[in-house]
Amino acid sequence: MKAMVRAGGGQILVVLATLVPVIARQNSALTASVFCGSVAGLLLMPLLAAVPARLPGVRSDADAQRMVGACARVLLTLAGVAILAGIGRVIVFTFGDVRTWSAGKWNILDVALGVLLLMIAQGAYAIVVSWSTRQADMNAIARLRMSYGVAAIVAALLAVLFGDGFFPVIVASSIGLLVSATMTVILKRGTARALVEATRAVRFRTYLGIWGSGWRLALASMANGFTAQAAALVLPALGSLAELWAIVFRVGGGFATIMQTVVAPFIEKELGAATRTQDIERFKRAASRGWMVGIAGAIAAASLGVLAVGYTHGRDQLIANLLVLGTAASLLFGGQIGNAPISRALSIVGWQHAQLAWDVCRLVVVGVLVLLLRGAPLLLSIGATLFLFGIAFGLLVLRAPKAMQWGDPSTPSQN
Structure with a gap:
């Protein structure tokens, strides 16, 4: 403690x-x-x-x-x-x-x-x-x-x-x-x-x-990196929203860092121990706890990120873009920061195929959106996509121990 x-x-x-x-x-x-x-x-x-x-x-x-x-x-x-x-x-x-x-x-x-x-x-x-x-x-x-x-x-x-x-x-x-x-x-x-x-x-x-x-996880990481950072990589395509969104994203990055580097190591310690001992209930408790803490962080990040725009660019800019920025931040951070404490859970448990499939599917959807859309529609659609895939990821993590058939000698090596 x-x-x-x-x-x-x-x-x-x-x-x-x-x-x-x-x-x-x-x-x-x-x-x-x-x-x-x-x-x-x-x-x-x-x-x-x-x-x-x-x-x-x-x-x-x-x-x-x-x-x-x-x-x-x-x-x-x-x-x-x-x-x-x-x-x-x-x-x-x-x-x-x-x-x-x-x-x-x-x-x-x-x-x-x-x-x-x-x-x-x-x-x-x-x-x-x-x-x-x-x-x-x-x-x-x-x-x-x-x-x-x-x-x-x-x-x-x-x-x-x-x-x-x-x-x-x-x-x-x-x-x-x-x-x-x-x-x-x-x-x-x-x-x-x-x-x-x-x-x-x-x-x-x-x-x-x-x-x-670990090539599957390496490729999954690249796919995950593109989709996780898509809302920042598309800054040149956001037009007048670019600087405003950069402020929101920067503030959200601070909360993501809290989840990944303060909360996640404690959750991952439990997940790693549960994986080595193949303790299903311990794994699920740790994953659920991490998910809930992440959701709380996402709510705080979205709120403070939008308020920061009012400070840097004035009340008029905030009011004019409040609906777009607030909705995009809530969806995006809900899917990203919400899952940050458990983002390595599938890697730790060794379920590489599921991690790769999830990342590739998310990559394809976000890639199509980047090709077709610009400005506010692009930002909102990326946020909605990451939010829905975030929910799917949390459910996959909770199912992972059963899917890996812990206790079965055929369980894949973690190495």
Whole structure:
């Protein structure tokens, strides 16, 4: 309980850090951060072979260490690519014609660099959380959350000094994630050495083997990433609603983070333990509890997100767009934030086929909507789709233990 209180305290700081650019009216920087963060979230899990989702249910310590080492190799490679992208940006901005690299109001090199920074930071943080969850080390997670909260709010406040450009919010978000993940690894005895050894031992064929054993979840993660981030990825297609929706989405992201990084590890600890012991009732209780907490968070996120638009853009803009923003936020957050605490439940239980089928079906529906619609109809239809699929996901999670035939020797391995 003390660990959960500390983690909650850290998350309060994270939510405050999320609101800093809203309060400072860094609308352009915030929109850039939302878009780049969405692209990073879309690409990250497939590159990491869905290891953060699979790790809590892995039974073998050796397999878990190999998975973490492979992910560390991927993140180091991304860091090298980011350095090259940064050098390329300096060369282009110094000697080249910047207009040839522009897409709309953004520069392509800026977008690429922003996406890479957020992928590295999000990946490092996700691996540390997942590793600590597997070890049921709630104290480490609490320290991670508190250090992230402090680093995030300090970085966000410093970012205000750099104005409303492309990078301030992106860099601030990356710094908060990287500082907290690094501190947790350093302070946890033996973890840094084990991580270095595991990373050194990884070869490319090791990564291919890990990807091959979880390719369904990797593809499901990509499909899930697109649909989960669709409401941010379509910002360029929303016209005058784009900046307003970016504010709502940013506020909702703070609540989603609470569910995923504070509530979810405690729920996943129970789900992982229930999976290893094949305790159906314990699994269902944990899943139901996580679902209900997520729904409460979704209601709060939708309410505060819409009110934030009134603060940043004035009462007239809020009233003119209240119906669209309020309905879209309620539906979207109900389907996303509502399921956030149990989002890895099917991965933990090993029901990869169901996870992949659900993600692909949702991807197809959202993909068709993106192709056919624009503006408010697109935003509302995406929200309704994610809400309905969210309900279906919760029902699948509750059915998963029975479908997996726990207690049967033919139950698939979690590795």
